[in-house]
Amino acid sequence: MPFIKINDTEFEVPNGQTILEAAKSVGIAIPFYCYHPGLKIVASCRMCLVEMQGAPKLMPACATPITELPPGKKIQDKYDAVILTESEKVKTARASVLEFLLLNHPIDCPICDKAGECKLQDYSYEHGYAISRFIEPKRIPQKKDLGPTIYLYTSRCILCSRCVRFTEEISQTEELKVVHRGAHSEIEIMPGKPLDNKMMGNVVDICPVGCLIDKHERFEGRVWNFTHTDSICPGCSKGCNTILDVMKHDKLNLEDLVDTVYRIRPRENMSVNQWWICDDGRYYLEAFKSKNRLAVPHIRTHSGLAETTWEAALEKTATIIRSVDPSQVLLMASPYASNEENYLLVKLAQEGNFTIDTVKPEYGYTQTFPTASGKYPFTIESEKAPNYKGVLSLLNINENQAGQKLVSGNTKVILFVNDKNLPEPEKIKSACPETLIIGLVTYESDFFKKADILLPSTLFTETSGTYTNRNGMMQKFNRAVFPKGEIRPGWQIIQQIAVALNFSWNYATIGHVAREMFEKVPAFLNTDFSKLYPQLAEREMIL
Amino acid sequence: MEKLITKLVGIENSERIDVYRAHGGYEALPKALKMAPDAIIQVMKDASIRGRGGAGFPTGLKWSFLPKNNPKPRYLLCNADESEPGTFKDRVIIEHDPHQLIEGLIISSYAIQTNTCYIYIRGEYTRGAKILNQAIDEAYASGYLGNNILNSGYNLDITVHRGAGAYICGEETGLIESLEGKRGWPRTKPPFPAVVGAFSSPTIVNNVETLVSPVHIINRGADWWKANEPKLYCVSGHVKYPGVYERKLGINLKELIFDVCGGIANGRQLKAVIPGGSSVPVLTPDEIDVAMDFDALNQIGTALGSAGCIVMDDTTCMVRALWNLLKFYAHESCGQCTPCREGVHWLEMICDRIENGQGRMEDLDLMLEIANNIAGRTICPLGDAAAWPVAGMPDKNKGGNLSGKSFINKFRSEFEYHITHKQCLVTGHLEWN
Numbered sequence: 001m002p003f004i005k006i007n008d009t010e011f012e013v014p015n016g017q018t019i020l021e022a023a024k025s026v027g028i029a030i031p032f033y034c035y036h037p038g039l040k041i042v043a044s045c046r047m048c049l050v051e052m053q054g055a056p057k058l059m060p061a062c063a064t065p066i067t068e069l070p071p072g073k074k075i076q077d078k079y080d081a082v083i084l085t086e087s088e089k090v091k092t093a094r095a096s097v098l099e100f101l102l103l104n105h106p107i108d109c110p111i112c113d114k115a116g117e118c119k120l121q122d123y124s125y126e127h128g129y130a131i132s133r134f135i136e137p138k139r140i141p142q143k144k145d146l147g148p149t150i151y152l153y154t155s156r157c158i159l160c161s162r163c164v165r166f167t168e169e170i171s172q173t174e175e176l177k178v179v180h181r182g183a184h185s186e187i188e189i190m191p192g193k194p195l196d197n198k199m200m201g202n203v204v205d206i207c208p209v210g211c212l213i214d215k216h217e218r219f220e221g222r223v224w225n226f227t228h229t230d231s232i233c234p235g236c237s238k239g240c241n242t243i244l245d246v247m248k249h250d251k252l253n254l255e256d257l258v259d260t261v262y263r264i265r266p267r268e269n270m271s272v273n274q275w276w277i278c279d280d281g282r283y284y285l286e287a288f289k290s291k292n293r294l295a296v297p298h299i300r301t302h303s304g305l306a307e308t309t310w311e312a313a314l315e316k317t318a319t320i321i322r323s324v325d326p327s328q329v330l331l332m333a334s335p336y337a338s339n340e341e342n343y344l345l346v347k348l349a350q351e352g353n354f355t356i357d358t359v360k361p362e363y364g365y366t367q368t369f370p371t372a373s374g375k376y377p378f379t380i381e382s383e384k385a386p387n388y389k390g391v392l393s394l395l396n397i398n399e400n401q402a403g404q405k406l407v408s409g410n411t412k413v414i415l416f417v418n419d420k421n422l423p424e425p426e427k428i429k430s431a432c433p434e435t436l437i438i439g440l441v442t443y444e445s446d447f448f449k450k451a452d453i454l455l456p457s458t459l460f461t462e463t464s465g466t467y468t469n470r471n472g473m474m475q476k477f478n479r480a481v482f483p484k485g486e487i488r489p490g491w492q493i494i495q496q497i498a499v500a501l502n503f504s505w506n507y508a509t510i511g512h513v514a515r516e517m518f519e520k521v522p523a524f525l526n527t528d529f530s531k532l533y534p535q536l537a538e539r540e541m542i543l
Numbered sequence: 544m545e546k547l548i549t550k551l552v553g554i555e556n557s558e559r560i561d562v563y564r565a566h567g568g569y570e571a572l573p574k575a576l577k578m579a580p581d582a583i584i585q586v587m588k589d590a591s592i593r594g595r596g597g598a599g600f601p602t603g604l605k606w607s608f609l610p611k612n613n614p615k616p617r618y619l620l621c622n623a624d625e626s627e628p629g630t631f632k633d634r635v636i637i638e639h640d641p642h643q644l645i646e647g648l649i650i651s652s653y654a655i656q657t658n659t660c661y662i663y664i665r666g667e668y669t670r671g672a673k674i675l676n677q678a679i680d681e682a683y684a685s686g687y688l689g690n691n692i693l694n695s696g697y698n699l700d701i702t703v704h705r706g707a708g709a710y711i712c713g714e715e716t717g718l719i720e721s722l723e724g725k726r727g728w729p730r731t732k733p734p735f736p737a738v739v740g741a742f743s744s745p746t747i748v749n750n751v752e753t754l755v756s757p758v759h760i761i762n763r764g765a766d767w768w769k770a771n772e773p774k775l776y777c778v779s780g781h782v783k784y785p786g787v788y789e790r791k792l793g794i795n796l797k798e799l800i801f802d803v804c805g806g807i808a809n810g811r812q813l814k815a816v817i818p819g820g821s822s823v824p825v826l827t828p829d830e831i832d833v834a835m836d837f838d839a840l841n842q843i844g845t846a847l848g849s850a851g852c853i854v855m856d857d858t859t860c861m862v863r864a865l866w867n868l869l870k871f872y873a874h875e876s877c878g879q880c881t882p883c884r885e886g887v888h889w890l891e892m893i894c895d896r897i898e899n900g901q902g903r904m905e906d907l908d909l910m911l912e913i914a915n916n917i918a919g920r921t922i923c924p925l926g927d928a929a930a931w932p933v934a935g936m937p938d939k940n941k942g943g944n945l946s947g948k949s950f951i952n953k954f955r956s957e958f959e960y961h962i963t964h965k966q967c968l969v970t971g972h973l974e975w976n
Contacts, residue, residue: 043731044879046920056943057919063731089942096916100885133909136892159878178726178878181709183888185878 002068002080010079015068019061019083020048030085031094031123033208034160035062038275039169045160047123049093053082058093061085091127098128104139104183106155114210116223120158141186147175147194149215149279150204154186157211163187163203170276170378171199171369187211198367198380201282205265206275214263216286221247221262229480230267232467233281234336234460237361237383239469240273240281242266244461244480259481261285261461270376272473278367278380285461291443295485298454305454310486310496317415317453318500320436324412326353330405333358333395334418335385337490338465339474339524340510342387342394343517344494345417351503357405358395361385362421381470385421386460390468393523411435415497417490418457422447440490456487463489464510474524547759547773548752549789551640558674560681563642569687571761575650576695578761583654587757589765592772595632596622596713596750597820597848598924599837606655606747608737615744617657620722621648623664623671623751624706624713628821628871629851632775633751635787637664637671641678643755645701649687650757652699655747660701663718666708675703710875714923715748716740717877728879729923750849776835780854783808793836800831800854811856815954819848821868822928824935824949844936844948860969861954862961865932866894872929883926886917890933897958900965907951907958910934915945 001012006023013022018041023030033045043063052059053075061083069080076082084090101120109115141154159178164187167176175195179188189195195203204214226245233240245263264284266277297313298305308316321329331349333342333356342358349356366382392398405411406423411432416422419441428435429450437450440457462483468474483489488496491510498505507513518524551557551566563569575583588603609617621644625633636644644662652660664672679701682688690698704722706712712721716730719741740746752775760768774792776799779785783805790803796818800806807813813828818835823846826833833839837847855864873891878884890913893906914934917926931949938946951958960968 041731042728042879043922044728044881046881049920060731065733093916093920096886097881097920100881100889100916103885103889134889136889136896158881159884161879180878182873182876182878183884185884 002066003078004066004081004083005079006083007085013066016065019050019052019059019064019066019081022066023061023083023085028085030061031119031127032062033119033158034162036162036165036206036275039162039165039206042161042165045097045158047094047097049090049097051084051087051090053084058089094123094127095129098124099132099134101158102128102132103134104155105158106138106140108156109210111219112153112156112210113213113218113220114156114207114223118210119208120210139183144188146189146212147196147200149283150195150200151213151215151218152187153211153213156209157187158209159185159187160208161187162206162208163212166199166203166206167195167197170202171197173197175200176203198278198280199276199369199378201279202266202276216283217263226262227480229478230476231264231460231480232386232475232477233264233277233284234386234467234477235278235281235284235384236364236381237385237388237470238272238379238381239386239467239471239473239475240266240277241269241475242277242281246480259484261480272469272475273378274376276378278378280380285459288443288459291445293484293487294441294444294454294456295487297456297486300452305449310488313453313455314496314500317438317455317497320413320438320453321352321354321415321497321501327355328410328412329354330411330414331356332406332414332416333391334416334420335359335361335388335391336420337387337391337418338460338463338477339387339390339394339468340465340513340517341417341490341494342391343521344491344498344513345415346394348494348498348501348503351498352501355405355411356395358391358397358402359416359418359421359423360403361388383470386467386469389470389472390466390474393468394521396523413438416440417494419443419445419447440493455493456485457490457493458483458487462487463491465491466514544789544791546789548643548755548775549635549639549787551643552635553639557639558641558678560642560678560685563640568642569646571758572646572649572687573693575653575757575761576693576697580654580656583650583757583761586760586765587654590756590760590768590772592753592756592760592768593837594750595752595756595774595849597627597822597846599847602749602753602756605737605749606651608735609655609745609747610738613745616659616742617655618741618744618746619648619652619655619657619660619754620715620718620741620746620748621660621662621751621754622713622715622718622748623662623668624718625668625751625849626665626710626713626875627849627851628868629779629817629853630777630820630849631779632777632787632850634668634671635775636751636755637668638674641675642682643758644675644751645678645682645687647755647758648701649692649699650761651747651749651754653697654757657747658698658700660699661722661741662701662703663712663722664703664705665713666706668705672703672705679703709877710871711877711923711925714925717923718748719746726877728877729925731922774835774850777849777851778804778854779852781808781811781856781859782806782854785854793834793839796826796831796833796835796852799835799852804854807854807856809856811858813854814857814859815855815861815864817853817855817932818850819846820851821853821871822924822931823848824931824946825953827953841936844938844946846936858969860898860967861950861957862894862898862967865950866891866898868932869894869929872925876925876929877923880921880923880926882917883921883929886913887926887929889913890917890929897961900961902958902962904959904962906962907955910951911945911947918945919943 030048032048041063043060048061049058050061144152164176204212229244231242231244233242296307299308362384367380369378413436416439436452438453461480464478466474584606592602593599711717712727714729717727721727736746772792776788816826840847869891873888876883911934914930918930935946935948957968
């Protein structure tokens with residue numbers, strides 16, 4: 001293994017590792033724009049130039065591999081490479097690259113959505129000159145509409161070509177290209193071929209400056225007002241790791257803006273989604289924007305659904321369940337609910353001798369992006385539920401057994417733990433006309449026009465829990481926002497129903513539920529509680 | 544001096560195979576095909592021929608870099624994308640003696656054991672491409688190309704690929720990208736083309752004049768070549784007889800201008816010479832008593848480059864000359880690396896301002912500093928090519944920074960006159976007045 005020295009740090013690196021990666025492994029930061037671990041190395045931004053002893057010129061750290069020198073040729077008889085990342089020469093080179101990049105940059109940070117997480121800003125403060133020596137008129141090209149969700153602010157572009165390489169290597173759709181030459185180079189789409197694929201949102205994340213801006217996010221918020229919460233995408237059974245960016249409560253007094261998830265972006269996890277998420281997951285919450293959130297418990301009366309209090313709703317639920325034989329009560333678990341919620345439902349079924357079954361997930365189609373050789377393929381799974389595997393192992397059934405008990409005819413009361421992908425209400429009503437339906441719901445939908453008790457429950461952004469993805473990996477998602485109004489987390493509602501049924505349950509937090517679940521469920525016995533976080537080892541997204 | 548490379552220039556129908564054969568053509572090929580491929584590479588090494596494209600890298604050494612035991616095919620690319628301002632030597636070979644090039648290509652291809660050879664010719668050379676294609680057809684018909692060449696069992700196909708008019712595609716990795724059908728953005732090295740080149744396979748890229756040399760080296764031997772190494776010099780500008788001259792490598796520059804080319808036209812005085820194509824630092828009249836070879840020119844802070852010698856007389860405005868060069872490089876920068884893309888354009892804008900009487904005194908040092916910030920910090924040498932005319936070649940005594948010995952410092956008074964008087968020292972007015 002090559003033995004190298006970077007500045008004053010001496011260490012061994014694997015043969016062939018690049019200088020940038022080697023420096024990163026010991027905590028030496030080398031600035032870069034065009035380098036991205038998931039994309040081909042082009043070494044064109046020239047920001048990562050470092051001084052290497054023996055090399056006549058400055059070397060790009062991202063593209064220079066360290067190899068072992070033969071004995072006798074080693075530098076000072078022991079080093080395979082001696083690298084300086086903070087010498088005067090390197091500092092001048094960095095400052096000059098920043099000066100070049102800012103020549104035609106409009107410096108419109110006050111109105112740029114990227115301000116605050118912009119590498120051009122960060123590096124300019126850290127490595128750049130404070131003044132510009134450029135007195136020529138600036139070239140300010142107009143912004144371009146690239147497609148349904150993305151604007152390209154041409155004037156802010158530094159031509160790192162990350163987005164171009166993304167469409168070439170990862171999505172393999174090749175909508176983006178560099179056109180023209182020299183200082184007139186621009187990122188462009190072909191006429192009549194907009195940037196429109198299932199992965200396009202990622203180009204906004206990997207843009208190191210404010211050039212590519214998502215239309216959903218444009219002028220919506222400032223990044224320094226956000227909190228960042230680690231989450232898991234509920235869009236399909238892949239279980240992509242995400243970060244939820246939420247407007248911060250204490251910094252902004254605009255009540256209608258706080259506590260909304262401003263954007264969902266990918267979180268690096270090499271064993272699941274690498275650096276990417278698909279647009280289904282990225283715009284997952286957009287689909288709900290037009291729908292009405294159910295914020296108060298409802299009970300069906302003679303004159304239709306009526307608002308009520310939690311106490312009355314829970315009391316009514318308990319009364320209904322007690323009024324029938326336990327075997328006539330069907331609890332429906334859901335692949336859309338967390339393991340914890342489903343576990344409590346299973347526990348409720350065991351203690352009350354109720355029947356339990358699960359809703360089936362919705363199926364779409366699988367879409368695979370083969371990506372360039374040597375990279376991982378990215379697959380959007382056809383199973384559009386995050387936790388089917390978890391539900392099946394909690395219920396200890398296989399896929400064929402799922403959803404069989406729903407239309408058995410014996411049922412008098414059904415409790416749905418989640419309101420997604422429910423069967424047609426007519427189907428249930430026709431199979432068992434007398435059935436009373438109790439549901440934990442989020443949004444108003446057709447189904448619950450026929451339901452009898454509606455208990456407002458949380459989305460994945462409003463509570464914590466775990467999902468088990470299709471590969472059996474259990475991953476934790478965290479609460480990013482507080483639920484509005486009377487909405488309560490699903491696990492709390494189930495506990496409160498149990499308490500109303502006089503079971504002595506007392507879970508203070510979801511962590512208590514989780515701990516018990518890991519101890520008691522055979523399928524989860526081998527899951528290390530603390531191991532729920534190893535995939536989050538590198539939390540820092542590469543922007 | 545006996546002419547070798549330009550022997551057929553001026554002879555009627557010199558591009559036809561019969562004429563070429565009548566003058567001793569295709570005589571080296573049978574000799575070469577009887578030799579072992581490695582032996583040819585060894586002969587090239589013994590002849591110590593250096594690349595004629597500009598960088599002057601030893602050709603035999605380059606060929607020996609090809610990896611052994613690589614299952615992938617190899618490629619030979621002939622770089623006929625001759626776009627350096629002031630250079631037009633390859634055009635003479637292609638248009639007047641295409642068979643000489645083809646014979647050289649066959650020998651070179653055999654030496655490096657490739658069965659596919661591409662001639663990447665610049666888009667503007669339409670006539671050259673036409674002549675080459677015709678010559679290749681003749682060579683196929685005569686059994687010099689195709690399968691089983693001269694019953695040796697060796698196969699070779701040559702294809703002419705026309706460029707689309709970009710200077711950057713003359714850079715070897717830019718050329719490879721362009722040949723593959725991509726945007727002509729040079730690649731980062733390593734890996735070098737000899738290891739991973741065209742179509743991810745080992746590839747050798749050489750200049751036209753370089754690839755012609757095996758014909759003569761095989762015919763006359765390495766020792767003869769070393770003693771009489773011929774070189775094409777392109778002389779343009781204010782000389783009496785501009786053109787391409789075949790002379791021994793290392794001819795004195797003064798002799799080239801004043802004896803060979805008949806001196807400065809119209810009885811004017813010599814003001815400046817760019818000795819090796821537009822990208823090398825300029826020389827003043829008192830510096831031109833120098834041998835035109837790789838090492839001698841390097842010692843005085845310039846380079847042989849492509850031996851495109853641009854002569855300027857005393858009616859030339861040096862500010863305008865530099866602006867003209869910078870305009871070319873700003874236009875031809877591929878836009879990949881930040882320093883070249885932004886820096887060269889900036890240099891051009893400043894020079895434009897000075898030329899038009901809007902310059903400031905600090906602009907001159909600013910230009911030198913910008914040139915220093917470009918040179919050596921880009922993927923390909925285009926950044927250097929644009930920076931060297933402004934601020935000279937890298938100087939070891941200055942810690943690798945540019946020496947400053949070129950346009951701005953050598954003709955500083957002229958630049959300053961432009962700034963202080965807001966008019967040209969030579970013409971007495973500005974171009975737009």
